[in-house]
Amino acid sequence: MEPASRDPRTRVLYDLAREFAAQLELGQLLPLITAKCREVLDAEGVAILLLDRERGDLYFPYYSQRDPEVGAKLAAQRVPIDRSFAGSVLKSARAERVDDLAGDPRHYRGVDRSTGVTTQSMLAAPLIARGEPMGVIEAINHLDGPFKDEDLSLLESLAEVIAIALSNADRFAQIQTSEQVLRRQVGALRSDLVKLDLEREIIGTSPAMAQVLSLIASAAASSIRVLIEGETGAGKELVARAIHRASNRAGGPFIAVNCAAFTETLLESELFGHRRGAFTGASSDEPGVFRAASGGVILLDEVGEMPSPMQAKLLRVLQEGEITPVGESRPQKVDVRVLSATNRGLRAAVEAKTFREDLYHRLAVFPIRVPPLRDRREDIPLLASRFLARYSQESGKRIGRIEADALDALVRFNWPGNVRQLQNEIERAVALAADGQSIACSHLWAAVAGSAEKIATRDAAGASPSLDDLEGQSQPLAQATAEFQRRYIASVLARTGGKVTQAAHLLGISRVALHKRIKQQTAG
Ligand SMILES: Nc1ncnc2c1ncn2[C@@H]1O[C@H](COP(=O)(O)OP(=O)(O)O)[C@@H](O)[C@H]1O
Numbered sequence: 001m002e003p004a005s006r007d008p009r010t011r012v013l014y015d016l017a018r019e020f021a022a023q024l025e026l027g028q029l030l031p032l033i034t035a036k037c038r039e040v041l042d043a044e045g046v047a048i049l050l051l052d053r054e055r056g057d058l059y060f061p062y063y064s065q066r067d068p069e070v071g072a073k074l075a076a077q078r079v080p081i082d083r084s085f086a087g088s089v090l091k092s093a094r095a096e097r098v099d100d101l102a103g104d105p106r107h108y109r110g111v112d113r114s115t116g117v118t119t120q121s122m123l124a125a126p127l128i129a130r131g132e133p134m135g136v137i138e139a140i141n142h143l144d145g146p147f148k149d150e151d152l153s154l155l156e157s158l159a160e161v162i163a164i165a166l167s168n169a170d171r172f173a174q175i176q177t178s179e180q181v182l183r184r185q186v187g188a189l190r191s192d193l194v195k196l197d198l199e200r201e202i203i204g205t206s207p208a209m210a211q212v213l214s215l216i217a218s219a220a221a222s223s224i225r226v227l228i229e230g231e232t233g234a235g236k237e238l239v240a241r242a243i244h245r246a247s248n249r250a251g252g253p254f255i256a257v258n259c260a261a262f263t264e265t266l267l268e269s270e271l272f273g274h275r276r277g278a279f280t281g282a283s284s285d286e287p288g289v290f291r292a293a294s295g296g297v298i299l300l301d302e303v304g305e306m307p308s309p310m311q312a313k314l315l316r317v318l319q320e321g322e323i324t325p326v327g328e329s330r331p332q333k334v335d336v337r338v339l340s341a342t343n344r345g346l347r348a349a350v351e352a353k354t355f356r357e358d359l360y361h362r363l364a365v366f367p368i369r370v371p372p373l374r375d376r377r378e379d380i381p382l383l384a385s386r387f388l389a390r391y392s393q394e395s396g397k398r399i400g401r402i403e404a405d406a407l408d409a410l411v412r413f414n415w416p417g418n419v420r421q422l423q424n425e426i427e428r429a430v431a432l433a434a435d436g437q438s439i440a441c442s443h444l445w446a447a448v449a450g451s452a453e454k455i456a457t458r459d460a461a462g463a464s465p466s467l468d469d470l471e472g473q474s475q476p477l478a479q480a481t482a483e484f485q486r487r488y489i490a491s492v493l494a495r496t497g498g499k500v501t502q503a504a505h506l507l508g509i510s511r512v513a514l515h516k517r518i519k520q521q522t523a524g
């Protein structure tokens with residue numbers, strides 16, 4: 001049936017029904033509805049005001065105005081609920097018509113002041129879907145005399161369908177976001193499980209690591225922001241995971257983001273998420289890690305590499321506790337704990353003006369320095385033997401131990417790549433060794449194995465292996481003796497693969513006595 005001959009109102013309703021049926025995006029549909037509505041009501045402007053529950057006011061996401069400049073000004077306006085005509089219609093849930101708004105005490109003059117329009121007459125209908133008030137649709141200033149009662153009825157019936165469309169879109173967006181959030185959480189939890197299995201513990205009994213462990217415990221007990229500093233491979237991420245696991249957010253996700261791995265735009269959307277269509281390639285809404293990690297912990301890894309415009313945005317997020325997804329205008333509250341890590345002196349970056357000082361202070365409230373492996377060589381034997389156990393199990397080879405000179409080499413090497421490099425070295429050695437063999441110098445990388453040769457020749461010449469490090473230092477005899485004992489015990493423990501009973505036997509002291517010494521050393 002061709003409706004063109006009918007009255008213009010029926011025709012408008014027919015057009016709109018067709019648009020609804022075509023399932024256009026809400027973002028396209030609502031401007032169209034407001035435009036059609038203005039046309040058929042012969043009004044100066046029509047606008048949809050939506051309720052912002054968090055702020056408790058109304059804003060103008062969709063409008064159609066005779067003067068387009070007025071529209072642009074509306075977009076920045078907020079309308080209080082308690083002191084406006086629209087607010088009173090929303091609260092009473094009844095459509096209303098006012099012919100002379102100037103005389104109405106509910107009139108909110110703020111909008112008129114900023115748009116330069118004088119609102120005289122107004123129609124307003126509440127947008128209510130499934131019993132939930134969502135906002136108001138209003139028309140102002142009939143261009144030719146006052147509005148009529150039937151104008152109000154038309155607006156009211158439109159309000160009903162708009163409210164349902166809005167509410168459906170809302171629900172759909174919620175479902176989409178929670179699906180995305182769940183997807184990411186499951187992914188993060190899955191990789192957590194794997195990591196948990198492998199890295200249940202932070203290995204290390206050296207005094208330096210004992211201090212790190214106690215700092216982890218303090219950090220986990222509060223929600224303080226922690227900056228973890230240390231060379232690459234030293235165990236920064238492990239420390240961050242340990243804080244998460246020991247904290248009251250352990251039940252929530254842990255997500256690490258490598259800030260150096262993204263371009264500036266991608267980093268922003270990775271962190272804060274984006275709306276579908278916010279930029280080329282943004283084919284669906286994306287929550288971003290701040291929302292995906294809700295209730296949990298984020299590690300901003302290599303935070304020193306963050307581009308400076310992002311630094312400013314991050315600072316604001318930390319100050320306000322809310323994020324604004326790319327392509328959205330309204331911020332959203334987030335509940336995450338932010339940890340960060342850096343492998344270069346962030347202080348120096350602040351001094352060089354490549355890192356914002358205010359951001360530095362926000363992130364580094366509680367700094368934890370993870371010492372490089374060469375400063376805690378006592379930990380090497382135990383680390384090596386754990387890695388050996390892991391990789392021989394994984395490879396299905398029975399490789400029981402590391403020969404003494406190979407272990408000496410491992411302990412003496414400088415490990416620029418720290419624990420990660422040691423781990424890789426053991427993995428490689430296990431791959432090279434045959435089933436039933438033990439790890440010998442020949443299985444080690446030449447540079448590592450080379451560090452043992454010095455000792456071997458000195459041993460042959462009868463020199464003490466540990467003395468050369470102490471040469472050139474002057475310290476009281478007691479201290480030097482203690483240092484020697486500490487190292488000697490570590491090296492015997494290394495030889496026995498961490499087995500205390502066996503080491504005590506070799507040292508000629510009781511197991512209890514050895515335990516006591518290890519404890520003292522760790523505490524010192
Ligand atoms: N103290 C430690 N005990 C056991 N494994 C460790 C330790 N420190 C580091 N690792 C391992 O070394 C690798 C590198 O650690 P990671 O935390 O990723 O270092 P970073 O983040 O400082 O580069 C990981 O596989 C980690 O499990």
Ligand SMILES: [Mg+2]
Nearest residue numbers: 233236237301
């Ligand atoms: Mg790392």
